[in-house]
Amino acid sequence: MNIHNLEYFLAIKEERNITKAADRLHITQQSLSEQLKKMENELGVELVRRGRPMSLTPAGETFSNGAEQILNIYNETLESITALSGNDKKKLTLAVPITDMLPFLPGLLTGFSEEYPDYHIRTIRIQPKEAAKYAREFDLYFSTLPLGSDLEHLPVLEGDSYAVAISSILAERIYGDSWPDVEAELLEKKEIGILREVPFILLRNKMDDVVLDQKIIFQEGGFDPTVAFQSESGELNSTMCALGRGAYVATMEYCTRRFHDKSATESDMLLYPINTKIDPVVIALSCRKGKRLTRADRAFINFTKLYLQETAVRKFE
DSSP states (O other), X not given: OOHHHHHHHHHHHHHSSHHHHHHHHTSOHHXXXXXXXXXXXXXXXXXXXXXXXXXXXXXXXXXXXXXXXXXXXXXXXXXXXXXXXXXXXXXXXXXXXXXXXXXXXXXXXXXXXXHOTTOEEEXXXXXXXXXXXXXXXXXXXEEEEOOOTTEEEEXXXXXXXXXEEEEHHHHHHHHGGGHHHHHHHHHHHOXXXXXXXXXXXXXXXXXXXXXXXXXXXXXXXXXXXOEEEEESOHHHHHHHHHTTSOEEEEEXXXXXXXXXXXXXXXXXXXXXXXXXXXXXXXXXXXXXXXXXXXXXXXXXXXXXXXXXXXXXXXXXX
């Protein structure tokens, strides 16, 4: 039995399906099934109950815990040896939410590459709820908290509130000459319900449900929004908002970064803070529990904190 066998078994455990685990490992289903059978023969016990979904036997659970510990020690040892040799890891795999390309990410990655030209970053997209499951496939994951206790979280931006973005063209088309009065009330009360006549763009998750923060904000406003457009992509939704299709609710940080650098189609964007009982958003870089941060990890975390602080747009102009 070797390190690869342990990795194979943990993939089976996490996917609960031989075909999915084989696809993830980039090997054939037959090969993975044979490896599993060899492990069971070597140990003399059944590790997995075949079924849909597969499940671990008590022996499989014990083996899984041991495999996790062994792989953690193995990876930490390799990283320590690399650090001692003076050739600390030069590559960093950064995971980001699958629903959106973070608006600050292009500038952040460009700035980091200029500051640390020897480091190379590749990005992958992972659903937030699957971050812990695939934690071995990335070094750091950009997330909003809470994300779960199976990962360690290093906050890089705290206290982000919510706002609603709307194009002036859409606002004036709906409210006409009364828009200045509506805007004044919105600025004073900061209540989303004031815009109940406006169509909204909704962000939906993989299960086709409106994401929780938007759902709560509309419930607090006391109305069900008229839906102008909806998708799983925050990037697409914000573009549709900029084109005047509907208003969009997101964090202040997201809105100011997304709409502050105004293009020709975004020159008339308006942004208003809104009151909500939702706790302020915390953006973090997360990693698997027990992971020893490499030099590249630490450099990226520190650079990200400074970048977000120095480039934050506190007021929409």
